[in-house]
Amino acid sequence: MSKKPLHIKTPVRYLINALLFAALLFGGRVLIAGGGVSPFYVGIVTLAGINIILAVSLNMATGYLGQLPLGHAGFMAVGAYASAIFMTRSGLDPAVAMPFGLLIGGLVAAIFGVLIGIPALRLKGDYIAIITLGFGEIIRIVLLNIDEVLGFPFTYGAASLKGIPETSTFFNTFLLVGVTCFAIHTLMKSRHGRAILSIRENEIAADSCGVNLTYYKVMGFTVSAFFAGIAGSLYAGYLGILNPSNFSFMKSIEILVFVVLGGMGSMIGSVLSATVLTILPELLRQFAEWRMIVYALLLILVMVFKPSGLMGRFDFSMGRMLENIINVLTGRKTLKGKGGKTNG
Amino acid sequence: MLEVNNINVYYGPIHAIKGVSFTVNEGEIVSLIGANGAGKSTILKTVSGLLRTKTGGITFMGEDISSAKAHKLVHKGLAQVPEGRRIFLRMSVRENLEMGAYTQHEVTHANLDDVYARFPILKERSRQVAGTLSGGEQQMLAMGRAMMSHPKLLMLDEPSMGLAPILVEQVFDIIRVFHDMGTTILLVEQNASMALAHADRAYVLETGRVTLSGTGAELASSEEIKKAYLGG
Numbered sequence: 001m002s003k004k005p006l007h008i009k010t011p012v013r014y015l016i017n018a019l020l021f022a023a024l025l026f027g028g029r030v031l032i033a034g035g036g037v038s039p040f041y042v043g044i045v046t047l048a049g050i051n052i053i054l055a056v057s058l059n060m061a062t063g064y065l066g067q068l069p070l071g072h073a074g075f076m077a078v079g080a081y082a083s084a085i086f087m088t089r090s091g092l093d094p095a096v097a098m099p100f101g102l103l104i105g106g107l108v109a110a111i112f113g114v115l116i117g118i119p120a121l122r123l124k125g126d127y128i129a130i131i132t133l134g135f136g137e138i139i140r141i142v143l144l145n146i147d148e149v150l151g152f153p154f155t156y157g158a159a160s161l162k163g164i165p166e167t168s169t170f171f172n173t174f175l176l177v178g179v180t181c182f183a184i185h186t187l188m189k190s191r192h193g194r195a196i197l198s199i200r201e202n203e204i205a206a207d208s209c210g211v212n213l214t215y216y217k218v219m220g221f222t223v224s225a226f227f228a229g230i231a232g233s234l235y236a237g238y239l240g241i242l243n244p245s246n247f248s249f250m251k252s253i254e255i256l257v258f259v260v261l262g263g264m265g266s267m268i269g270s271v272l273s274a275t276v277l278t279i280l281p282e283l284l285r286q287f288a289e290w291r292m293i294v295y296a297l298l299l300i301l302v303m304v305f306k307p308s309g310l311m312g313r314f315d316f317s318m319g320r321m322l323e324n325i326i327n328v329l330t331g332r333k334t335l336k337g338k339g340g341k342t343n344g
Numbered sequence: 345m346l347e348v349n350n351i352n353v354y355y356g357p358i359h360a361i362k363g364v365s366f367t368v369n370e371g372e373i374v375s376l377i378g379a380n381g382a383g384k385s386t387i388l389k390t391v392s393g394l395l396r397t398k399t400g401g402i403t404f405m406g407e408d409i410s411s412a413k414a415h416k417l418v419h420k421g422l423a424q425v426p427e428g429r430r431i432f433l434r435m436s437v438r439e440n441l442e443m444g445a446y447t448q449h450e451v452t453h454a455n456l457d458d459v460y461a462r463f464p465i466l467k468e469r470s471r472q473v474a475g476t477l478s479g480g481e482q483q484m485l486a487m488g489r490a491m492m493s494h495p496k497l498l499m500l501d502e503p504s505m506g507l508a509p510i511l512v513e514q515v516f517d518i519i520r521v522f523h524d525m526g527t528t529i530l531l532v533e534q535n536a537s538m539a540l541a542h543a544d545r546a547y548v549l550e551t552g553r554v555t556l557s558g559t560g561a562e563l564a565s566s567e568e569i570k571k572a573y574l575g576g
Contacts, residue, residue, distance in 0.1 A: 191446070198432055198443050205430035205486075208392070210418030210447040210493065313434075 079229025109229020263309025
């Protein structure tokens with residue numbers, strides 16, 4: 001046992017991840033362009049991508065920051081409408097307007113995140129849940145009622161905002177899935193991320209270490225809202241039509257279910273459960289009325305047998321897995337020592 | 345170094361601290377002792393910015409800190425070990441210590457090695473999750489974490505709480521070590537005999553007022569204290 005276990009350096013890890021991700025992205029694109037996958041499945045997979053962004057962004061506030069906001073659909077709605085109104089009014093070519101639309105969706109949602117975050121995060125636990133729940137509903141009702149502003153059509157309310165360019169292709173959506181995961185991952189690995197985790201662990205201790213509680217809570221909440229806004233923008237470009245009823249309280253709960261089922265504080269958990277829970281109801285369509293029962297049973301079973309969620313707080317690392325495989329294959333390490341350190 | 349001047353603190357309508365004044369000079373170990381409900385922890389919370397005074401002032405190194413926020417004080421060199429071993433239970437020992445150096449922007453390894461040298465057990469367990477440490481080890485971790493920020497003044501809130509007598513001895517030995525390293529110490533304790541034995545000066549609190557003060561040795565030999573706190 002003179003050989004030291006192999007350790008892959010961080011830039012190399014990032015490079016491996018980036019290459020794999022690019023392969024997946026372009027592979028998927030080629031496959032779809034070749035007509036190998038029916039548009040129905042492409043649609044479901046794209047929706048799964050949007051749900052992944054929603055779950056990963058809510059996981060930021062719930063899993064890492066340790067708060068329980070119930071108004072995630074509200075931020076999503078703000079982002080969706082902001083971007084949709086821009087896309088339908090800008091007069092730009094959709095392909096050109098799309099990045100701006102996404103950015104506008106994210107930024108407007110982030111502004112709402114700050115506005116709601118400052119009063120809401122002064123409260124604790126259950127109270128945050130209630131105040132954000134109220135906020136989500138207010139957003140929905142307001143969107144429903146500002147169908148016209150000074151005689152100019154605005155959100156069209158219950159009549160639905162139609163004709164949004166359908167720019168959320170598989171490629172665009174999953175590119176943003178990658179951007180979201182990478183941004184939140186690197187944030188959480190930084191000094192700021194450590195400060196956010198310390199708040200979840202113990203507010204008083206974090207305070208006595210010199211962590212500015214309000215600042216980091218609002219920051220975590222705003223980042224979460226920003227990516228919810230991005231997901232909302234993608235959702236608008238996916239459906240091509242927006243109605244305030246898309247963003248009801250049940251939507252917030254659905255996103256929360258993704259996070260809780262996957263394991264609060266685990267990014268890979270959020271990704272997997274958002275994927276499974278989006279695809280599963282579609283696959284179960286043939287069972288018609290039984291499908292929601294299966295869905296509900298799955299949730300109950302996971303919560304009974306694995307209350308911390310499927311992944312607990314485990315975070316997957318491609319680099320670490322490769323290290324383990326190589327170390328085992330080259331005999332530098334036995335299988336016993338496998339399994340990684342959990343990240344928050 | 346720290347001057348508390350005639351402060352009054354209220355919990356809603358309850359007048360908890362009634363005109364308390366005391367000073368901590370550089371290089372001293374000062375102890376606040378008193379029974380439950382005397383206001384010891386309230387005073388510490390007020391100094392560390394978690395509670396606000398209604399009247400009266402607090403100055404630290406000549407600067408008024410009576411309205412400073414808790415997290416700002418750490419940057420000024422005033423660290424606190426909160427009551428009840430508030431460590432980050434699900435982080436590793438090392439991560440806990442690194443959080444202590446949060447205000448330093450980057451963890452200096454010398455800093456970490458320093459703490460490990462004082463607490464060999466923490467080095468042994470550096471990768472272990474803090475929640476799995478024993479009570480005594482958690483207290484060591486909380487103290488080690490506070491030292492990571494290289495404070496000028498370290499405030500300890502009942503560090504002996506819930507510890508076996510032998511561990512209490514250890515905790516006080518560590519306080520001595522910190523003191524010898526040049527850290528000024530403000531100690532709040534219920535364990536009056538231990539606190540008086542180690543303190544340069546001490547203040548006795550009763551229902552929100554300072555009733556006695558003097559050097560540790562003076563108070564330890566005072567009849568009144570013996571009767572009330574030392575069981576003799």
